[in-house]
Amino acid sequence: MTRRWNGWGEQDTLYPLPESAIQYLQTHLGTSETIPEASFEEVLRSVPDSNLPSHPLISIEKEARLRHARGQSLPDWIEMHSGRISQFPDGVSYPHSDQDVHSLIDFAQNNSVHLIPYGGGTSVLGHINTTQEQAPTLTMDLSNLDRLIDLDDSSALATFESGIRGLVMETQLRARGYTLGHFPQSFEFSTLGGWIATRSSGQQSYYYGSIEDLFAGGVIETPIGTLQLPAFPASAAGPDLRQVILGSEGRFGVITRATMRVRPLPEAEGFYAVFFHEWEEGIRAIREIVQSDIPVSMLRLNDAQETETTLALSGKGHLVAWGTRAMGLFGFGSERCMLLFGVTGLSRNSGRIRDLVYGLCRAHGGLPVVELIGDTWRKSRFLTPYLRNTLWEKGYALDTLETAVSWKYVTSLAAEIKATVQSSFEQRNEPVLVFGHLSHFYRDGASIYITVIFPRSSDPEITLLRWKAFKGPVSQLILTHQGTISHQHGVGRDHAPYLKAEKGQIGYEILSTISKTLDPEGIMNPGVMLIDERYRPLKMVSTR
Numbered sequence: 433m434t435r436r437w438n439g440w441g442e443q444d445t446l447y448p449l450p451e452s453a454i455q456y457l458q459t460h461l462g463t464s465e466t467i468p469e470a471s472f473e474e475v476l477r478s479v480p481d482s483n484l485p486s487h488p489l490i491s492i493e494k495e496a497r498l499r500h501a502r503g504q505s506l507p508d509w510i511e512m513h514s515g516r517i518s519q520f521p522d523g524v525s526y527p528h529s530d531q532d533v534h535s536l537i538d539f540a541q542n543n544s545v546h547l548i549p550y551g552g553g554t555s556v557l558g559h560i561n562t563t564q565e566q567a568p569t570l571t572m573d574l575s576n577l578d579r580l581i582d583l584d585d586s587s588a589l590a591t592f593e594s595g596i597r598g599l600v601m602e603t604q605l606r607a608r609g610y611t612l613g614h615f616p617q618s619f620e621f622s623t624l625g626g627w628i629a630t631r632s633s634g635q636q637s638y639y640y641g642s643i644e645d646l647f648a649g650g651v652i653e654t655p656i657g658t659l660q661l662p663a664f665p666a667s668a669a670g671p672d673l674r675q676v677i678l679g680s681e682g683r684f685g686v687i688t689r690a691t692m693r694v695r696p697l698p699e700a701e702g703f704y705a706v707f708f709h710e711w712e713e714g715i716r717a718i719r720e721i722v723q724s725d726i727p728v729s730m731l732r733l734n735d736a737q738e739t740e741t742t743l744a745l746s747g748k749g750h751l752v753a754w755g756t757r758a759m760g761l762f763g764f765g766s767e768r769c770m771l772l773f774g775v776t777g778l779s780r781n782s783g784r785i786r787d788l789v790y791g792l793c794r795a796h797g798g799l800p801v802v803e804l805i806g807d808t809w810r811k812s813r814f815l816t817p818y819l820r821n822t823l824w825e826k827g828y829a830l831d832t833l834e835t836a837v838s839w840k841y842v843t844s845l846a847a848e849i850k851a852t853v854q855s856s857f858e859q860r861n862e863p864v865l866v867f868g869h870l871s872h873f874y875r876d877g878a879s880i881y882i883t884v885i886f887p888r889s890s891d892p893e894i895t896l897l898r899w900k901a902f903k904g905p906v907s908q909l910i911l912t913h914q915g916t917i918s919h920q921h922g923v924g925r926d927h928a929p930y931l932k933a934e935k936g937q938i939g940y941e942i943l944s945t946i947s948k949t950l951d952p953e954g955i956m957n958p959g960v961m962l963i964d965e966r967y968r969p970l971k972m973v974s975t976r
């Protein structure tokens with residue numbers, strides 16, 4: 433199987449859309465232009481010669497450098513598809529051991545080379561992109577660090593090398609009767625090290641916890657030496673250094689191993705759907721579920737537009753039409769919103785928890801519907817990202833925005849983000865589909881996740897301008913309306929300009945100081961997360 437070089441996932445995995453879904457898109461977004469695409473061979477020809485001195489662990493082969501040049505953000509897709517990738521890494525290394533990682537960091541320090549740790553390359557914020565011009569760049573692909581090192585049954589702790597992909601790790605755990613329970617939608621390709629480095633959240637974070645709850649300890653190779661983080665169940669010995677590594681985005685070193693809190697496989701798991709008359713009704717129900725500690729494993733409340741779009745693109749036209757008519761009899765109209773929830777754990781508790789949620793939703797006006805909807809979500813949960821390839825081929829670009837905010841601001845901020853996106857397109861008289869859902873919940877608040885779909889232009893610069901026209905204003909809006917610049921995707925390059933405003937001067941200084949301490953030469957993923965001025969122009973190393 434070959435992974436797509438300029439899109440999501442395996443080349444052979446497709447997400448065909450039925451004619452009715454295409455008509456739905458055309459009705460909302462218009463028909464798209466025919467847009468020429470750059471071929472792999474054309475883009476390969478644009479990869480320049482490498483500026484790295486030779487090293488036995490480094491490949492300067494152009495194909496590897498092209499395949500590691502960009503991630504999965506919309507600007508990345510625009511660059512890859514148009515063949516306008518502005519910069520490529522000068523080399524790619526594939527370490528097999530902590531010792532290899534160590535010697536590559538030494539090599540980078542001694543030769544003033546910038547080093548980008550690379551997990552699965554699924555970043556949506558430019559985390560793994562080469563952009564620095566003043567020094568050669570080495571991408572360190574950690575995919576060969578993919579072993580299970582230890583499974584401590586009595587403590588339910590599993591130690592893995594960091595480059596292991598989610599799907600592979602979960603398969604290995606399942607074979608031994610365990611699960612990590614961390615299921616980001618990128619699960620097929622994203623890696624353990626990448627999850628830790630970006631503070632990722634999985635779809636069932638409500639039950640299993642986000643990565644910060646699962647990460648018990650690890651090993652980090654930094655430019656000044658090895659940092660060991662022992663796996664204590666808890667500790668009052670000063671601030672917790674694990675929190676420093678969580679979200680460090682390759683700036684503080686390379687995570688080579690991680691000890692994770694795993695659980696026995698659940699006896700039972702089911703996913704169910706409930707419809708509400710409108711979004712506010714659903715929010716009230718969810719808040720009560722969360723604040724009364726009902727142990728569901730997942731909650732996801734779509735707004736009316738996401739509900740409609742999901743049903744329209746599902747390809748189950750007749751069933752949806754029948755369901756819509758039936759729900760109309762109960763007063764559910766165009767503002768209806770769908771809640772999906774999961775129940776995971778002991779079989780003897782499952783039915784009771786499901787019925788508790790149904791009862792509470794009914795009390796708020798909700799209507800439980802056929803289990804087919806929850807089942808369909810479960811089956812397609814990791815396939816949905818492939819839809820982005822199909823949309824792109826049909827002429828539409830897709831981007832997502834996310835934040836977290838306390839309950840007091842959830843409704844207003846979600847509405848304002850959508851209005852800001854909408855108005856950026858209206859100003860140019862261009863169509864857009866913008867919708868959202870809430871999918872990670874806390875007693876004090878929730879994450880907001882917004883999807884934006886709009887027509888691409890035959891000119892990639894114009895497509896990029898359409899993206900910039902809403903991305904900047906929405907990021908500002910989030911910061912000024914009590915939201916965090918990211919709940920789960922991290923900072924990367926795209927959010928770096930906003931981090932100082934969120935952390936404050938002193939908070940930002942603390943992070944910069946950690947970076948300067950662990951990485952005095954400033955070689956680790958510069959420009960990601962922190963924008964600081966300490967990078968003196970490094971001397972160029974040339975083999976020519």
Ligand SMILES: Cc1cc2nc3c(=O)[nH]c(=O)nc-3n(C[C@H](O)[C@H](O)[C@H](O)COP(=O)(O)OP(=O)(O)OC[C@H]3O[C@@H](n4cnc5c(N)ncnc54)[C@H](O)[C@@H]3O)c2cc1C
Binds near residue numbers: 574622688
């Ligand atoms: C379709 C799609 C769906 C997604 N769904 C989710 C989701 O549900 N939840 C979620 O949280 N995110 C999601 N993401 C975002 C992305 O998958 C996460 O940010 C993920 O954690 C990145 O992991 P990765 O292994 O691909 O890391 P990469 O993209 O390779 O790297 C990300 C950052 O981590 C650093 N890094 C990677 N490995 C290491 C290491 N071993 N040591 C030090 N630094 C390292 C890199 O330098 C970089 O700064 C999604 C992305 C896509 C494209």
